[in-house]
Amino acid sequence: MAKIGINIATGSLQKEEMIVGIDLGTTNSLVAIIHPENRQPVALKEHNSSSLVPSIVHFDKTGNITVGEEAKQYLVTEPHNTIFSAKRLMGKSYNDIKDNASFFTFKVIDDNTESLVKVQVGDKFYSPIDLSSFILKELKQRAEHILKTPVTKAVITVPAYFNDAQRQATRDAGKLAGLDVLRIINEPTAASLAYGLGLGKEEIKTIAVYDLGGGTFDISILQITNGIFEVLSTNGDTYLGGDDFDRLIVHYWMKQSGISETEISANKELSQALRLKAEEAKKYLSSNENFEAKVENISLKLSKQEFESLAAPLIERTIQSCRNAIADAKVDVQQIDSVVMVGGSTRVPAVKKAVSDFFGSPVNDTVNPDEVVALGAAVQADILAGNNKEFLLLDITPLSLGIETMGGLMDVLIPRNSKIPTKAGRQYTTHKDGQSSMRITVFQGERDLVQDNRKLAELNLSGIPGMPAGLPKVEVSFLINADGILVVKAKELRSGVEQSVEVKPQYGLSDMEVEKMLLDSLTHAKxxxxxxxxxxxxxxxxxxxxxxxxxxxxxxxxxxxxxxxxxxxxxxxxxxxxxxxxxxxxxxxxxxxxxxxxxxxxxxxxxxxxxxxxxxxx
Structure with a gap:
């Protein structure tokens, strides 16, 4: 393998392979690595700039794409061509998001079906996978620019509640950005790893991860046993975050200065200026008692006490989610060994105090809450690179496993690099009225069309009762046992008709063939x-x-x-x-x-x- 030089602001070192950790966030995203010299996780940034890249994509009239800070300025001036919070759309159909459609200022297509949502910009249609891939591509290029080395392998984090479709969508976005996604890991798991929790071989711990970001709030209760993380419960509010704190301050100031809703919607510049000042006030009041400023000759004042009473109802909503999560996990608050704080909004002292009071113990907040998830992803990446010899890497599946769906597409059920033993399932339906049988063909490989992958097995599910297309519910499940044997089962849930097939281990591929299949998948990703x-x-x-x-x-x-x-x-x-x-x-x-x-x-x-x-x- 060719040696590639790495250059980090503080020095350079020859290293064979670089796997980065990526936090693909709703509001901001970033990349982290393990520093080759001091072996500590570090978020990548250029000199004195921020490590955070706003998760915003802007399309100009000629179809050029900008991402991050540069795209942020168009949120007010070109809302239709500027996409934010694409992560909320990952793996979702329009029916999933229709209640919150008004939240988006761009055009989300209502095609009244269960298919994945699309966003229309001009005459072009983009899926959430496309949009996320633009952000990941920007992060990849940024990392390559800072490290002066190609970056092709990554660990990407997702919320603990993300389902199979949302995780697969995240993998696809990585692939489209030219990244080989070695693992998708849960954000709370990553945050725990950044604090060194779960790195001790013998420890058994119960941990709460409180994550209050720019636009979303999550609380997860994890059980760590011998380095294996299990999510006991997760709760939260996908429309509650730091932006809501800012909004409360803006409304407070509008009331004080007698600015009406009509005035503010007519004057976009004033609206944006107030929002930015509100964000500034919130940050300033974390370490000061009073904030004063002027915007367009309007004087703005806010004391720490006033801010805390404005924020109290929002903070209480997060604590209620914590109560629910604890109840769902079937544990007592006293059994929580550690509380980890994630997300920029946890810097608000009132938030820290409320969380610490609820759990009855001081919180872990020594690691930068904006970076903690990406840093944990870098720790996981280091383990996968084999640099952290303390860790036993469990057996993993060398290539993705899936089935053929309509149009000859590969639908992945078990992504490559999944730990063994593992199981996954998904529901399918018929495409023709009265269809009485379904052929399920199992493939292995990383390409999007089954013709480019390797066929492993086939089973016929017959005896499906005659029903209109779309009514039968056929659940296809994959189970790989500890010996690497894959068992594929298909069951029609309404009638109970069932069929299964066993596929032998290792699937007879040499390392070189696996390597070639992986390389092909990246070369042909686009x-x-x-x-x-x-x-x-x-x-x-x-x-x-x-x-x-x-x-x-x-x-x-x-x-x-x-x-x-x-x-x-x-x-x-x-x-x-x-x-x-x-x-x-x-x-x-x-x-x-x-x-x-x-x-x-x-x-x-x-x-x-x-x-x-x-x-x-x-």
Missing amino acids: DDIAKRALVEARTEGEQLLQTTEKFIGKNASLLTQHELIQTAEAMQALQLALTMEDKDLIHKKVEELNDISRPYAERAMDQAVSSAMKGRAI
């Missing part, structure tokens, strides 16, 4: 994900055409002549778009057909409901 996006767009378009046709067949009498003509034209345009190699065009035509059909679909629904109310069956 093309692969573009192909996947095109296949997914086509599948979505085809399904919409089928359901629209079916709907019109049943409800033609409810449509006006004009609606019928419009629908036929939009269907034709979509049909034509499906033959092109352009996913954005397909999404655009899907969106247009949805816009035309929405009014009469709602009319049909209203009519069905009113006839049901009259006591007639629908």
Whole structure:
């Protein structure tokens, strides 16, 4: 392996392989490594700049992309082209986020389906995976610039409550940014590792991790046994964070100065200036008693006491989440051995005091709360690089395992580098009415299309009772036991029909073949994900055409002549778009057909409901 020089602000050292730790946050993201000389985790930053990169992506008129501080300035001037909090959309469908859609200032597509959300900027459509990949790419380039060495391997952190789809989306974003994601680890686990908790071989500890970031709050209760972390419970509020503290201060000042909501929404510059001053006041009052400033000739005042009484209800909401988490974990507050503080907002003294009072012990806050998660990810990266000899690395799966889904796509159930033994499951459904069997084909590999991966096994689940498409629920589960044997099971949950197959260990690949498959997946990442996006767009378009046709067949009498003509034209345009190699065009035509059909679909629904109310069956 070629030796690569590393240069960190304080000195350089030859090192064979660099694995970085990345905290991909809702508000800010950053990269950390283990310093090759003093072996301590350190967040990467340039000279005196911040280690934090705002998780914001801006698209200009010509399609150029900027990320971070540079993109932040467009939040007010170009809200439609500036994407923030993309992490909230990871692995989500529109139905998952519709209650909070007003939170986003950019266009989140409502396609009324269970498919993943898309964000529209101009004529282009981006998935949350694309958006996160732009942030990760910026972090990768930043790290390479500081370290003067290529960075291709990473450990990325996610919230403990992230599900399988959200974790896989995070891996895909890494791959798209040119990173080989060796592990996805939970943020509370990373924070504990940064404090050295769980590094002792014999320790058994119960830990609470209180994480109050810019836009989200999480509390996790972890059990650490011999270096293995288990999440006992997690609770929180995905729309509560430091930004809410700032908002309270702004409203307080508006009341004091007699500024109305109408004035503030008409004057974006004043609104932004007040928000920035509020953030400044919050930070200043952490170590001072009174804050005073002027914005556009308005004098602003706030005392520490006033701020704390404003913040009290928000802090109480986080403590209520702590109560819930403790109850769910089935432990007593007295059993918590350590409380770890994460997130910039935990610097507020009133927050520290409330948490310390609730848990009845001082909190751990000596490590920079903005950096603690990334530093822990770097500790984990160091263990994976084999530099931390204290740690036994459990057996892991050399390549991802998954099944073929519609359009020949690979749906990963067990990502590569998962610890063995492990299990994972996901639900699927039928695509044709009355479909009575389902073929489940198991593949191994890192590419997005199954044709580029290695087929391992196949099983047929037959005897599914005839139901309309989309109704059967087939759960496919993978279990790898301690000997590395993979057992694949498929079960139709409504009828209980079941089938299973066993795949022998090691799957007969040499190290060189595994290495080649990994290399191919990175080399082709961009093309692969573009192909996947095109296949997914086509599948979505085809399904919409089928359901629209079916709907019109049943409800033609409810449509006006004009609606019928419009629908036929939009269907034709979509049909034509499906033959092109352009996913954005397909999404655009899907969106247009949805816009035309929405009014009469709602009319049909209203009519069905009113006839049901009259006591007639629908």
